[in-house]
Structure formats: structure tokens, C-alpha cells
Amino acid sequence: MTNPVDPVALTADLVRCPSVTPTEGGALTILDGLLTGAGFACTRVNRGGIENLFARWGEKNHPRTFGFNGHTDVVPVGDAAAWAHDPFGAEVEDGFMYGRGTTDMKSGVAAFAAAAVDFVTQTPPDGAVVLAITGDEEGDALDGTTALLDWMAQTGEAMSVCLVGEPTCPDTMGEMMKIGRRGSMTTYFTVKGVQGHSAYPHRAKNPVHAMVRLMDRLASHRLDQGTDHFDASTLAIVTIDTGNPATNVIPADCKATVNIRFNDAHTSDGLIAWLDVEARKIEAETGVIITASTKVSGESFLTPPGALSDLVAKAVHGVTGVTPGLSTSGGTSDARFIKNHCPVVEFGLVGRTMHQVDERVEVAQVGQLKTIYSRILRDYFA
Structure with a gap:
């Protein structure tokens, strides 16, 4: 049995990649190496100068294919002198990791990548796991998740359901998931x-x-x-x-x-x-x-409450003791593209500091999020 993937260390590695849209910065290369080593078939889907990563473990177009979606691109730092910590240093202080993308959303990508690798290597499921990771969520989003979905349609790849790992909780870990967007x-x-x-x-x-x-x-x-x-x-x-x-x-x-x-x-x-x-x-x-x-x-969309939201809510409650509220608040996300492909919901970390100076994530929550994603995979394929 391989050693479990540490989502905190993986988050730090990704944060140290200066992947300000549209620059890849090395983040997708790190994930490509990790996933390929775990038996995922990885393809770099590049369009319009944007680099994206599609990774699948298991049979192509399996009727039970669980997908994760996220992005490794980040917004600009702004005034670097205003930061108390190196924006690309992933420095840890008082239980928080600081850096651009720590919250939005390299920690989320690290958590679901770590959960997926451990799951397929330790308890291989009867089905498939897909990771669709883009470098164009914070930009115009013309050649990111849309490019991945276009490529999937052309090559016969598909997800049965998808979870977007964006930060969704306003203040407390586990309090909110998104089932739609305005x-x-x-x-x-x-x-x-x-x-x-x-x-x-x-x-x-x-x-x-x-x-x-x-x-x-x-x-x-x-x-x-x-x-x-x-x-x-x-x-x-x-x-x-x-x-x-x-x-x-x-x-x-x-x-x-x-x-x-x-x-x-x-x-x-x-x-x-x-x-x-x-x-x-x-x-x-x-x-x-x-x-x-x-x-x-x-466009506005809604994934009606049902099997997918119940699956995620059960896992969140099992790890945090909190039952997430079902929300459609906030801005847009790449779920607006995925909803045309398959049912999609969003769940991730507390997002209070995203896009701010000294953006930071509570280190313990990154481990919690990996555990939640691991439970979701386990229960989906049970």
C-alpha cells in the first residue's frame, strides 16, 4: 500500500507555483506527475494559450464515473509589499498557510487530488474517477473548463456526476454547499x-x-x-x-x-x-x-436537491458534525458550464480571505476537506 498523499504538502507545492492566469506556473505539471504515478491516464488539453489537465482512473465513459473539477490559476497578487508573507511562499504561521491560491482554490484541488489518489490505489472502485482541472477560471473562462468539456465530447469521455471544489463556506467549515448559481x-x-x-x-x-x-x-x-x-x-x-x-x-x-x-x-x-x-x-x-x-x-441553473447533494451532505456531516445548507448564493463558477454535462454541486473550504492580501487557509481544514472528499468517493462507489 502506498503512503497517503499529504494534502497540506501538496497545497504548499501548488501555491509555490506562480500560476496567475493565464500562466500555468508548474502547478498542472505537479498534478500530472502525481496522478500519472497513481495510474491515472492524463491528457493536457490546451486551447487559446491556456493549459488544462484531464485525468481519468478506470474505464473510459464508465456508467459510474465520479468527477472533480477545480482550477490552479489564481488572481494577481496586487501590491506585494502589502503582504506580510511571500504571496508564493506557502509559509505556515499559527496554524494558517499564507499565499495566493491557498483558499481559492489550490487547497481544494490538493484535497480532491489526494483523496482520489489514495482511493484508487488503496480501494480500487468498480467505476472511474475523473479530475478536470483548468488554468482559466479566474480569467475569461473561454478556454478552461469549456475546453475540457469540448474535448471530452469529442473523445467520448464523460462524468456521471461532478463536484466542484470551490470554497463554499462563509465562516464555518461545513456550513454551506452550492446546488446552483445565479x-x-x-x-x-x-x-x-x-x-x-x-x-x-x-x-x-x-x-x-x-x-x-x-x-x-x-x-x-x-x-x-x-x-x-x-x-x-x-x-x-x-x-x-x-x-x-x-x-x-x-x-x-x-x-x-x-x-x-x-x-x-x-x-x-x-x-x-x-x-x-x-x-x-x-x-x-x-x-x-x-x-x-x-x-x-x-445562465442561472439549479441541481435539484437529491442523491448528489445528499451524498455530499452526509459526508460533510460525518466529518464536521455540521449539516451544510443548500445555497445558490455568490458569483459564478465553472459549475455553470458543467451543468450542461452532468449533475453538479460545489463544496469546499471557508472562503473569507480569497482574493485578499495575505490570503490564507487553516491548515487543519485542508486535511478535513480531503477526508470529506474521501468519504464522498467511498459512499458513491459503495
Whole structure:
């Protein structure tokens, strides 16, 4: 029997790799070596300058294939001088490991990789285990998990279910898992008017007045009151700009951006249609011309509570004594892509310090997380 894989040591090795998106930094190479040595068939799936790793133990496309998904890329450090610890040093102090990616989410990847290696080498299951690890979660996510899923479809690879190891717990280990995510879309408005002297506003068409009127209507509108598993959808105005330095000139155009986080009462197409209706109303009232473009980061989705969420909740409670709440809160994750492939849920560590200066993870929780993932595998294949 091989020695168990230490998830803390593996986390430290991964954190020491400066894998700021889109740089691989050596993190996937470390995992490739570990998994290949344990009998996984590993393939580097690279697209658009992004490196990804697909690893499978067991029969290809087995009807019982448990998948893990995560990412080794991290956000930039920011002001390195503001850190009390080397951002890529994986230094341990007072029970915490410090470094970029310690929480989001190299510890999660280390925990499920360690659990998977130990499981297949010590108690080989009747089935298959897949690890789909990307280097493009913190970026545009165009060539990361989507590239892996595209490659899987082309080569006949599949997962029966998938667990994304993102940090999901707000404050206490075990308190929350994700069974869905809100959709996210960003719309960029441009209002074109007629430039003029601010002392003679009747000779101009003020695009700022029109934009403010439009933004007020959008921000004042209640999209919904929430659904069974989701909070109410939200719309936030994130910028209004004219680039006008003069106080006596009405500008020719004005730009604004809104971000909408929406639940399963909406689709992006429906929201785009609503935004267009409101824009046309303002055009009719003011005589300006309004154009808009929208970037959709993902649609809202839900994995209904059932066998997969029960499996994860049982394992979490068995290790922590805490029964995780089922949540759809937070931003987007790569689960938004996987939900089109197979049922997917998310469970991971406490995420309080992710993306912050002196990001850190409680060392004991990394071991706990490996134990939880090990139980999930054991129970799934039981």
C-alpha cells in the first residue's frame, strides 16, 4: 500500500507555483506527475494559450464515473509589499498557510487530488474517477473548463456526476454547499445625443439626462421577489461616463454599464429584451439614440436537491458534525458550464480571505476537506 498523499504538502507545492492566469506556473505539471504515478491516464488539453489537465482512473465513459473539477490559476497578487508573507511562499504561521491560491482554490484541488489518489490505489472502485482541472477560471473562462468539456465530447469521455471544489463556506467549515448559481450578464449602453452649449440646452440633446433617466428606471425596477431556491435578482449600475472635462458643454454621448445577477425566473435573452424595451422608451421621450451590447457570463441553473447533494451532505456531516445548507448564493463558477454535462454541486473550504492580501487557509481544514472528499468517493462507489 502506498503512503497517503499529504494534502497540506501538496497545497504548499501548488501555491509555490506562480500560476496567475493565464500562466500555468508548474502547478498542472505537479498534478500530472502525481496522478500519472497513481495510474491515472492524463491528457493536457490546451486551447487559446491556456493549459488544462484531464485525468481519468478506470474505464473510459464508465456508467459510474465520479468527477472533480477545480482550477490552479489564481488572481494577481496586487501590491506585494502589502503582504506580510511571500504571496508564493506557502509559509505556515499559527496554524494558517499564507499565499495566493491557498483558499481559492489550490487547497481544494490538493484535497480532491489526494483523496482520489489514495482511493484508487488503496480501494480500487468498480467505476472511474475523473479530475478536470483548468488554468482559466479566474480569467475569461473561454478556454478552461469549456475546453475540457469540448474535448471530452469529442473523445467520448464523460462524468456521471461532478463536484466542484470551490470554497463554499462563509465562516464555518461545513456550513454551506452550492446546488446552483445565479446567472450573470453585463450590458454596455451608449446614448448619442447632440452636443451644445450648456447655457442653451434647448439647442442640444443631452445624452446624460437621457442616460440618467434610463438608469433610474432600470435600478428602480424590481426584477422579482426570489424563487424557491434563489434570492431576488439584482441589477447594479457600475459606471456612468461622459469623458467631458468642460462645465459649459453638453456632451455628444454618454456611456453606462449595468451588471445583472439573475435567478431561475429569468433567462439572459428575456432580460436583454426588457432592457431594449426600456431603452426604446427613453429614445422616444428624449430623441436620443441608444445602443447596447451584452456579455453573458452564464445562465442561472439549479441541481435539484437529491442523491448528489445528499451524498455530499452526509459526508460533510460525518466529518464536521455540521449539516451544510443548500445555497445558490455568490458569483459564478465553472459549475455553470458543467451543468450542461452532468449533475453538479460545489463544496469546499471557508472562503473569507480569497482574493485578499495575505490570503490564507487553516491548515487543519485542508486535511478535513480531503477526508470529506474521501468519504464522498467511498459512499458513491459503495
